[in-house]
Amino acid sequence: MTDADPLSGIVLPTRVRSHTEKHLARLGRAERAYEVHRALERAEGFVEGLDVCxxxxxxxxxxxYSLFDGVATVQLEALKDGSDTWQSEL
Incomplete structure (x- = not known):
């Protein structure tokens, strides 16, 4: 795993960044496909709320949206392949 920041280049208020990092961590901890999908839905709902307000x-x-979708896709592939999480791709 590298120390690359998946949020580099995305400017966010401190509290929004903190919650975004929590959603990314939840995606990274998912051990089953349904957990990835549930975490992605929560993350997308979070972004939708930020957009609406x-x-x-x-x-x-x-x-x-692109970041969360990309992380979920990599995580699902990693689970299918039996490899590590998306974080190993960074």
Whole structure:
């Protein structure tokens, strides 16, 4: 695993970043496909709430959706292949 920051290049308020990191960690801890899907739904709901209340600009909202989707995809592939989590891809 590397020390790469999956949020590099995405500017977020401190509290939003903290919750985003929690959602990323939840995705990374998922050990079954249904857990990945549940974590992804929660993360997407979090982003949708930020979007609806106007807390972030559209580009940042899209970046978060893409990040969560990408992490979930890698995590599902890792689970299917029996390899480590998405974090080993960083």
């Amino acid at each position: 106007g807390a972030l600009n559209p580009r940042t909202v899209e970046a978060l």
